[in-house]
Amino acid sequence: xxxxxxxxxxxxxxxxxxxxxxxxxxxxxxxxxxxxxxxxxxxxxxxxxxxxxxxxxxxxxxxxxxxxxxxxxxxxxxxxxxxxxxxxxxxxxxxxxxxxxxxxxxxxxxxxxxxxxxxxxxxxxxxxxxxxxxxxxxxxxxxxxxxxxxxxxxxxxxxxxxxxxxxxxxxxxxxxxxxxxxxxxxxxxxxxxxxxxxxxxxxxxxxxxxxxxxxxxxxxxxxxxxxxxxxxxxxxxxxxxxxxxxxxxxxxxxxxxxxxxxxxxxxxxxxxxxxxxxxxxxxxxxxxxxxxxxxxxxxxxxxxxxxxxxxxxxxxxxxxxxxxxxxxxxxxxxxxxxxxxxxxxxxxxxxxxxxxxxxxxxxxxxxxxxxxxxxxxxxxxxxxxxxxxxxxxxxxxxxxxxxxxxxxxxxxxxxxxxxxxxxxxxxxxxx
Amino acid sequence: xxxxxxxxxxxxxxxxxxxxxxxxxxxxxxxxxxxxxxxxxxxxxxxxxxxxxxxxxxxxxxxxxxxxxxxxxxxxxxxxxxxxxxxxxxxxxxxxxxxxxxxxxxxxxxxxxxxxxxxxxxxxxxxxxxxxxxxxxxxxxxxxxxxxxxxxxxxxxxxxxxxxxxxxxxxxxx
Numbered sequence: 001x002x003x004x005x006x007x008x009x010x011x012x013x014x015x016x017x018x019x020x021x022x023x024x025x026x027x028x029x030x031x032x033x034x035x036x037x038x039x040x041x042x043x044x045x046x047x048x049x050x051x052x053x054x055x056x057x058x059x060x061x062x063x064x065x066x067x068x069x070x071x072x073x074x075x076x077x078x079x080x081x082x083x084x085x086x087x088x089x090x091x092x093x094x095x096x097x098x099x100x101x102x103x104x105x106x107x108x109x110x111x112x113x114x115x116x117x118x119x120x121x122x123x124x125x126x127x128x129x130x131x132x133x134x135x136x137x138x139x140x141x142x143x144x145x146x147x148x149x150x151x152x153x154x155x156x157x158x159x160x161x162x163x164x165x166x167x168x169x170x171x172x173x174x175x176x177x178x179x180x181x182x183x184x185x186x187x188x189x190x191x192x193x194x195x196x197x198x199x200x201x202x203x204x205x206x207x208x209x210x211x212x213x214x215x216x217x218x219x220x221x222x223x224x225x226x227x228x229x230x231x232x233x234x235x236x237x238x239x240x241x242x243x244x245x246x247x248x249x250x251x252x253x254x255x256x257x258x259x260x261x262x263x264x265x266x267x268x269x270x271x272x273x274x275x276x277x278x279x280x281x282x283x284x285x286x287x288x289x290x291x292x293x294x295x296x297x298x299x300x301x302x303x304x305x306x307x308x309x310x311x312x313x314x315x316x317x318x319x320x321x322x323x324x325x326x327x328x329x330x331x332x333x334x335x336x337x338x339x340x341x342x343x344x345x346x347x348x349x350x351x352x353x354x355x356x357x358x359x360x361x362x363x364x365x366x367x368x369x370x371x372x373x374x375x376x377x378x379x380x381x382x383x384x385x386x387x388x389x390x391x392x393x394x395x396x397x398x399x400x401x402x403x404x405x406x407x408x409x410x411x412x413x414x415x416x417x418x419x420x421x422x423x424x425x426x427x428x429x430x431x
Numbered sequence: 432x433x434x435x436x437x438x439x440x441x442x443x444x445x446x447x448x449x450x451x452x453x454x455x456x457x458x459x460x461x462x463x464x465x466x467x468x469x470x471x472x473x474x475x476x477x478x479x480x481x482x483x484x485x486x487x488x489x490x491x492x493x494x495x496x497x498x499x500x501x502x503x504x505x506x507x508x509x510x511x512x513x514x515x516x517x518x519x520x521x522x523x524x525x526x527x528x529x530x531x532x533x534x535x536x537x538x539x540x541x542x543x544x545x546x547x548x549x550x551x552x553x554x555x556x557x558x559x560x561x562x563x564x565x566x567x568x569x570x571x572x573x574x575x576x577x578x579x580x581x582x583x584x585x586x587x588x589x590x591x592x593x594x595x596x597x598x599x600x601x602x603x604x605x
Binding site for chain 1: 487488495499501502503510511517520522596598600602
């Protein structure tokens with residue numbers, strides 16, 4: 001029996017290890033859906049996906065279907081995608097434009113702010129039926145920062161500012177690369193699923209320790225990964241004499257509470273980056289923001305950032321990744337290429353082209369991680385060894401005054417421990 | 432007689448005077464190379480500026496402004512194949528086994544002077560790996576250039592029926 005009491009939760013997570021049940025127990029998963037995905041600030045979408053009034057996208061928060069739609073007044077609304085009459089999903093397409101949201105079943109008609117406009121055959125309505133009580137439900141809380149829209153299914157809890165505040169600089173790092181200072185998530189998406197728990201992907205995005213081994217097949221005889229950014233002649237050196245390369249080992253990880261974190265040091269030489277597309281982009285950026293600021297922007301300090309629990313922002317070969325739990329052993333991930341608004345089309349194509357080979361379902365890099373997740377899920381069926389070790393670098397964390405964060409070696413597991421501290425916090429808090 | 436039956440007899444596809452058989456044999460040859468995991472020989476079928484494209488949405492108009500499942504030029508194809516031949520490609524340990532079936536081959540366009548042809552066909556690929564079998568099906572288009580008795584691929588485009596769905600990891604070209 002698992003009732004989800006704080007005592008039971010606390011027993012699953014120790015300072016340097018976690019019980020395998022956090023990955024394999026369907027009861028734990030149900031509780032995560034309720035207490036994490038039913039409560040935390042989750043990334044929903046980007047305002048550039050709904051540029052015009054009536055534009056919408058549909059997705060799920062946890063398992064709840066929602067629609068993010070731009071209303072006539074220009075505001076972006078996050079609504080429960082569920083007819084208030086008999087429960088049918090109202091909007092069925094992944095994206096589109098509609099002046100009204102009309103339910104297929106009995107034709108109830110909703111405005112793009114959720115208000116119920118009209119009921120078919122109103123003469124049959126019960127006495128006292130009031131359309132004002134039957135609008136599409138709004139997600140209790142929403143927040144937006146530079147186009148990134150988040151929502152919380154809980155009416156109370158840490159404010160959007162408290163949650164996202166420490167990670168704003170990481171969003172800025174990406175958005176500032178656009179000469180016009182804005183991003184567009186309008187270049188399609190990559191979608192993949194794997195037979196494994198959602199946290200395997202969340203833990204992986206800030207894991208630098210696995211790269212020389214999991215991604216061995218992406219490394220050439222000189223120990224360098226293939227080039228992953230427009231303008232790079234070669235990729236990062238990750239292997240030296242059959243061991244992890246020293247340059248790779250110097251990477252650092254950072255945590256700032258709430259499970260958030262990032263990794264630094266791309267291990268690439270930004271001063272040598274050059275190609276016709278990149279040089280033109282550099283020129284346009286400098287023209288907009290000045291040469292000094294452009295040079296700063298083009299020396300990125302971030303590799304990958306995690307806004308716990310469902311969003312990762314990749315600063316290396318730029319993209320946004322959203323993690324969606326489907327079942328205790330099944331997860332879906334969506335990856336959006338990013339168009340830097342104001343950058344030359346050739347530069348944006350460079351990003352799209354390289355993202356195809358690093359993170360599509362048929363890519364060279366992501367697919368190795370998916371294989372690792374599947375094998376973890378299978379291995380974790382073992383009952384004689386119940387504990388998963390996350391103790392690398394335990395006690396070696398130190399304060400980083402520059403970023404007001406805690407830092408450690410990226411070869412350590414500080415970031416995973418931080419994620420589980422946040423996990424325990426969500427899971428132990430009474431509804 | 433209903434309206435549909437009053438329509439004129441359909442014009443069958445193909446180009447008068449151009450036999451589809453050599454093209455069909457070429458596509459069968461290509462499919463056999465992929466099933467035999469002779470990826471390097473498969474790459475050799477492409478022209479130097481040849482591309483292999485599997486769009487990620489139906490009717491995708493361009494690989495340049497939208498994500499694709501595959502959009503490999505020769506350089507990326509080379510990286511992909513180096514990786515497929517690498518002893519530590521974990522997601523191909525054990526390797527996939529595939530069966531390609533090519534059908535409905537038709538010559539859609541022909542420029543005899545330039546020796547260039549657009550060939551439409553359907554492809555079904557069954558992939559098996561470690562107790563999991565799955566099916567990919569799609570319409571494909573090969574833009575070919577005559578090279579002696581055979582052809583080179585200028586572009587191969589595969590439009591999968593489920594191109595915009597969420598996939599488990601894919602290793603081998605369709």
